[in-house]
Amino acid sequence: LAKTTQPISMDSYEGQEVNITCSHNNIATNDYITWYQQFPSQGPRFIIQGYKTKVTNEVASLFIPADRKSSTLSLPRVSLSDTAVYYCLEGSYNQGGKLIFGQGTELSVKP
Amino acid sequence: GAVVSQHPSWVICKSGTSVKIECRSLDFQATTMFWYRQFPKQSLMLMATSNEGSKATYEQGVEKDKFLINHASLTLSTLTVTSAHPEDSSFYICSANPGTGAAYNEQFFGPGTRLTVL
Numbered sequence: 001l002a003k004t005t006q007p008i009s010m011d012s013y014e015g016q017e018v019n020i021t022c023s024h025n026n027i028a029t030n031d032y033i034t035w036y037q038q039f040p041s042q043g044p045r046f047i048i049q050g051y052k053t054k055v056t057n058e059v060a061s062l063f064i065p066a067d068r069k070s071s072t073l074s075l076p077r078v079s080l081s082d083t084a085v086y087y088c089l090e091g092s093y094n095q096g097g098k099l100i101f102g103q104g105t106e107l108s109v110k111p
Numbered sequence: 112g113a114v115v116s117q118h119p120s121w122v123i124c125k126s127g128t129s130v131k132i133e134c135r136s137l138d139f140q141a142t143t144m145f146w147y148r149q150f151p152k153q154s155l156m157l158m159a160t161s162n163e164g165s166k167a168t169y170e171q172g173v174e175k176d177k178f179l180i181n182h183a184s185l186t187l188s189t190l191t192v193t194s195a196h197p198e199d200s201s202f203y204i205c206s207a208n209p210g211t212g213a214a215y216n217e218q219f220f221g222p223g224t225r226l227t228v229l
Contacts, residue, residue, distance in 0.1 A: 034216040043115075043204045043220025044155065087154070091216045097143060097208045099218055101155040 003027070004088050009106040018075045020105050022088030025069060030092035033064055033071045038085045038104070047073070047086075075107075083109045113139050113209040117221035124195055125229055132190045132224045134161075134205030140185035141207035145218065146178075149202040161188040161205075195228045202226075 005023040012018045024033065032051050036044040048055055050062045050071070061074040075082055085104040114137040124130050134144055144161040159180055160168040167180035177199075179191040192199055202225055206218040213219075 032214075032216055034214070038155075041202065041223065041225065043206070043223050044218075045220070046214070046217045049214045049216060089216065096160070097206075097216065097218055098145065098157065098160060099155075099206075099216060100157060101147075103154050 003090050003100065004102045006086075006088055006102060006105045008103060009108070011108050011110065012078055013110050014079055015077050018078050018082070018107060018109075020073045020075075020086055020088075020107065022071050022073070023069065024071060024088075024090055027068050027090050028092065031090040032092065033062070033068075034089045034091065034099075035060070035062065035071075035073045036087045036089065036101075038087065044087065044101075078107075078109045080109050080111060083107060113137075113207075113213065113219045115205065115207055115219045115221040117203075117205060117224050119224060120222060121225040121227070123227045123229065126196050127194055129191055129193045130195055130226060132192070132203055132205075132226070134188045134190070134207075134221055136186045136207045136209070136219075139207075139209035141188075141209070142185060144182060144188040144205055144207045146180065146188070146190050147204045147206070149204060149223075151202075155204065158190075161190075163188075192226065195226070197228045200226055200228045 034049040035047045038044040055062045063072040087104040118133045142163045146158045147155040161182040163182045182188040204223040206220040
């Protein structure tokens with residue numbers, strides 16, 4: 001069973017900032033939090049990963065509070081091409097790369 | 112970035128036949144690869160861990176005799192769906208991590224293979 005909980009779907013409009021929150025109620029001390037994006041009929045693509053506080057890259061920002069019970073993926077100024085399913089995952093280096101996907105959040109960006 | 116390819120991208124077969132799907136890491140070596148299955152409108156389900164030079168490790172509930180995995184080289188893993196039936200119709204995806212330069216849980220996924228069993 002997946003260890004994370006996230007909204008099933010979200011709607012947004014082009015140019016808006018989108019924040020998708022994930023619950024990590026039972027996250028382990030060694031676990032990192034990772035987000036993936038998946039377009040229809042394609043393999044998922046790594047977006048960002050963090051352990052605590054804030055991480056930013058050219059695509060998104062990831063906010064993780066001190067208690068690490070949640071994480072928020074922030075997509076600035078979304079476009080139609082950001083319409084996809086977004087997955088949050090937990091995992092440690094010790095699990096050798098094995099990923100357990102939850103249900104994901106289907107983001108729909110409208111013009 | 113690291114590239115993982117799959118072949119074929121789609122396949123249609125008759126019930127009872129076997130189908131082989133290839134997963135290749137194009138610009139890195141991978142001692143471990145992973146196989147996932149995804150049904151329409153559902154999430155990815157991990158099927159097995161493919162280990163170079165040794166037996167694959169299957170997740171609970173996955174039939175090892177039906178889904179044969181062979182990881183004969185550091186760049187190639189194959190998944191064979193034996194005696195395929197319509198319920199095996201799904202999207203099969205593999206992944207691998209190049210190690211150097213990648214984050215801990217940064218898996219590079221192939222483009223997937225759409226299997227349709229008639």
